[in-house]
Amino acid sequence: MKLGEGVEQAIHSVAMLSGLSQGGVLSAAAIAEFHGVSTSYLLKHLQALSGAGILDTMPGPKGGYRLARKPADITLLDIVLAVEGPVPAFRCSEIRQRGPNPLPSRYFAKPCGISAAMLKAEQVYRAELAKTTIAELGRALVEVDDGGIAARGCAFLEIHERKTAR
Numbered sequence: 467m468k469l470g471e472g473v474e475q476a477i478h479s480v481a482m483l484s485g486l487s488q489g490g491v492l493s494a495a496a497i498a499e500f501h502g503v504s505t506s507y508l509l510k511h512l513q514a515l516s517g518a519g520i521l522d523t524m525p526g527p528k529g530g531y532r533l534a535r536k537p538a539d540i541t542l543l544d545i546v547l548a549v550e551g552p553v554p555a556f557r558c559s560e561i562r563q564r565g566p567n568p569l570p571s572r573y574f575a576k577p578c579g580i581s582a583a584m585l586k587a588e589q590v591y592r593a594e595l596a597k598t599t600i601a602e603l604g605r606a607l608v609e610v611d612d613g614g615i616a617a618r619g620c621a622f623l624e625i626h627e628r629k630t631a632r
Contacts, residue, residue: 470550472514473545473546475503475507476512476515480533480540481603482501483532484601485619485623486627487623489629490532490627491528491531492531492623492626493628494508494509494531500622512531514548515548515549516531520533520535520545520548521534522534528630529628529630537599538600538601539599540599540600540601541595542595542596542599543592543596554588555588556584560578562578
């Protein structure tokens with residue numbers, strides 16, 4: 467299974483926004499600059515996150531993005547579904563019923579075993595993503611950071627965070 471680059475960018479963006487102060491926002495351009503990615507490409511994913519109720523959008527010249535929910539209430543599955551959509555990664559098109567010498571429909575009364583196995587795997591994958599929150603990722607980062615990662619983020623936010631009323 468391969469997820470698009472947008473998933474990585476979206477997860478990192480949400481994690482970064484979890485570090486904002488009360489009433490703070492970041493512009494899409496600032497988030498893109500911090501991660502070294504295209505603003506226009508990232509903007510598409512930030513809009514998807516906003517549409518899914520994960521981010522709030524503050525319009526205007528001092529506007530930007532902030533979390534719409536607490537980091538403990540945002541899972542990796544929430545983000546993946548916002549960016550990639552709810553459709554399963556594997557979609558069976560019943561190719562077993564195609565080709566020469568087709569068999570009668572009685573051979574296909576049960577669901578395709580391959581499809582069932584793939585959907586079962588996807589359920590496990592999604593269940594794991596649903597267990598991991600942005601807050602947990604933040605706590606895990608603190609445990610391994612010697613201070614350099616936090617210092618980099620804080621220095622960037624000091625310059626780019628915009629203060630608004632909450």
